[in-house]
Amino acid sequence: MAIKVIKPGLSTTVQDLGRPGYYHIGIPTSGGMDTLSLAAANLLVGNEAGAAVLEAVFLGPELEFTQDATVAVTGADLPPKVDGVEQAGWTAFTVKKGQILSFGFLKKGARGYIAVSGGLDVPVVLGSRSTYTLGALGGFEGRKLAAGDVLAVGPAALAAAGRSVSEALRRAPGVPAELRMLPGLYWHRITEQAGKTFFEDTWKVAPEADRIGYRFKAGRPLDFVPRTPPFGAGSDPSNIVDACYPYGSVQVPSGTEPIVLHRDAVSGGGYMMIGTVVSADMDLIGQLQPHTPTRFVKVTMEQALQARADRRKTLDTIAASLA
């Protein structure tokens, strides 16, 4: 069983739940940016939640199947079509041998997850099939798909078509998008007033938004508490002695445009971070388009853990509904 790539889309990569364990040498976890949608797509086609799928950004690929398969597309509202006939999102459907899976225009969200029964069978590298393009590691030859690529699919009994995730369980960012953030790290470097305006302002997703990180603009610049630069940090008030960056951490170079690091994060660097987006809301970032109005919402650790539990419950409910 194989899938031939006729058109690759804009930036389509193979992803699973990621490659933890190598961040200390600069290799980020990678994996789907919206892992809840990724897991749901797999469960719909009868795979383990963490099987390898395609993550398509903004524009879907065009794929030819060499054998019958059950397919599901979740995440962004990126309408799938089989030989030109539109299929429902978040619902398992059948693609027969020789048929073409293509996509209509993106209606909502940013990333679609395309799961195929059996999962994509690219080599496992350091415990994962995810693509880390910056390091040319994992996935399909360490890169995004190109026309002419042929993807192997693992063996599987075909799951039934027609199963669906109910709309109430399809998590997506609101308008404006709200990202819950736990202040910390180098929060003390900005003034009290800057700490206030940061949460008050509505930011907008900048065009520089990818798997490494999402940049935001249009909020008021942050002022810094004056200091003598520590040895080795650099002279800009936003500089620190190069340190590790948590996933989801919010760095603000020169106090102007916040950047939230995501699954292909640079593992460290010399800019101060003012806090970290909670783990539960990382999925939402993966569905933000450029220019989306976004607010950061201050939370406590208790609220962060509650958000994590709520997300877990959503995934468990999806799994139970498809079991």
Next chain:
Amino acid sequence: MTTRYSFGGDEHIFVECSEEMSLDAFFKGLSITNALRDAKIKGVTEICPANASFQVRFDPDLIAPDEMMRQLEAMEAVAQSAPSTLNTRIIEVPVYYNDPWTHETGQRFRERHQDPASTDIEYTARINHLDGIDGFIKAHSGAPWFVSMVGFVAGLPFLYQMVDRDRQIQSPKYLRPRTDTPRLTVGHGGCFACIYSVRGAGGYQMFGITPMPIYDPNQKTSYLSDFMCLFKPGDIVKWKPIGRAEYDHTVAEVDAGRWQPRIAPVTFSLEEFRRDIDGTNARVMEALHGH
């Protein structure tokens, strides 16, 4: 040195050993992260030492954040009594200083530099009061460097110059980062040197290039067949200045799978280093030549 602990969301604890860089701060972080690794605490998923800080990633479903914090703070006391001696290795890294490729890249991004009329190496030599390019190369390659962090991108080492603070080379980063840096560029920002493991964006000054790959995801490079990244925190590096002919020859030998870096085991003691920097460096560098 006051240790500062902070949660990075619900999955990370960030620990700053010191606001400023020093080998003492690095060793403090290394001792605590070693103790933490040995403790094998359930729920700890990543332990990442950095220059003067470190980070722990944990699964809050397996260990509550407050409990994780409590255990980590307890490590600090244990680690303080740990001897600051390291069984490590010294690696000789050939560098073609002032090479044509980083020079060309530097020229393409000149308007992002503090001093568009100079090259990165001329500029850094001048602001560090070194005698031109030759004086710079002598200062840069004369003493060993300590790998105090690996990261940013896969396998990229940050290196700290093992000399008195007033002799350390310092330079600002570019005013705005470049969108391109040649692979294997030897760079510098703040007090840190680095080797860019992959081609890509970067803000460090560019001084030269090494013919020696340090990251190979396909593991075809002879000395990267066991693991795709060469460096780990605690390694010591000695730069070896080379010219164009040796650069070309080494690239060909690497491609043919015949080249091996010169690597020797050494012990490094922070106490010894504090007492006698030049003596420690001489001993460490001699190890490369079989003494």
